[in-house]
Amino acid sequence: MxxxxxxxxxxxxxxxxxxxxxxxxxxxxxxxxxxxxxxxEKKAQKEEIVLEQPVPSQAPSTPPVVLSNETTPPPAPSVSNETTPPAPVKISPPPSSEKPVKEEIAKKEVPVEQKKKAKYQKKEVAKIATQIKEIPTVFYSVQIGAFSKKEIAEKLKDNAISKGYKAFMKEYKTNGEILYKVYVGKYSTKEEAKKYITQIAKDLNVEHPFVTEIK
Missing domain, CATH: 1.20.5 (Single alpha-helices involved in coiled-coils or other helix-helix interfaces)
Incomplete structure (x- = not known):
């Protein structure tokens, strides 16, 4: 079992x-x-698509017919043994972009120390300029008049200039009023200015001119 x-x-x-x-x-x-x-099925679909595409009809190109009374003989074909070589093709090289790239690299490679020095030099020049402006230039001149009206002062100044003197005018505020003072000449010392007082008084017909220090 x-x-x-x-x-x-x-x-x-x-x-x-x-x-x-x-x-x-x-x-x-x-x-x-x-x-x-x-x-x-895919092959059958491809064959159907190819068969369905229209075949372009090629129409025979007929040359234009020219009707003329005169019959001109066709030109004789020129046969030459010499074969003309094809013209050489000049290939221009692409523009070199090395110069601008080098200039950009040179600009980027400027050391930081030079930039700092340039800024420091500019600051020093500005300081020196301000110091020169702040230094008062003291000289002596002969005052020939002081007027409350600017027109009168300008006439006296122009008269002195016309006679060959180096005249100039300055404004001064005294007690809330403006005075226009006219001066002649710029001298380094007080004694030098005093030498010309009598001559200036005669030429310009001015009374009591005196030497003042101008700052």
Whole structure:
């Protein structure tokens, strides 16, 4: 009895294996059939698209007919043994962009120390200029008149200039009023200015000129 049971179990396993093998074959055959069908359909669609494209009609080009009473013979073909070589083609090199690139690199490569020095030098020059302006230039001059009206002072100044003197005018505020003072000459010392008082008084017809220090 035990031997018969073993034979039945073996036969069942074989049947299961055969069934599974057959199912796998069916599945693979179905997949291959679908794949082949899609390939055939794509080829058929491509052929239909090619056939549907219109073929351009090539119309025979007819040369224009020229009607004339005179019959001119056709020109004789010129036959020459010499073959003319083709003209050489000049190829211009592309514009070199090295110069602007080098200039940009040189600008970028300016050291920071030089920039700082340039800024420092500019500041020093500005300081020196302000110091020069602040230093008062003292000189001596001969005052020939002081007027409350600018027109009178300008006339006296112009008269002195016309007679060869270096005259100038200055404004001064005293007690809320403006005085226009006229001066002649610029001298480094008071003694030098005093030498010309009498001559200036005679030439300009001025009374009591005197030397003043101008700052």
């Amino acid at each position: 035990e031997e018969k049971k073993v034979k039945i179990e073996v036969s069942r396993l074989a049947l299961v294996f055969i069934i599974l093998f057959g199912l796998s074959l069916l599945i693979w055959s179905f997949v291959i059939g679908v794949w082949v069908g899609t390939k055939i």
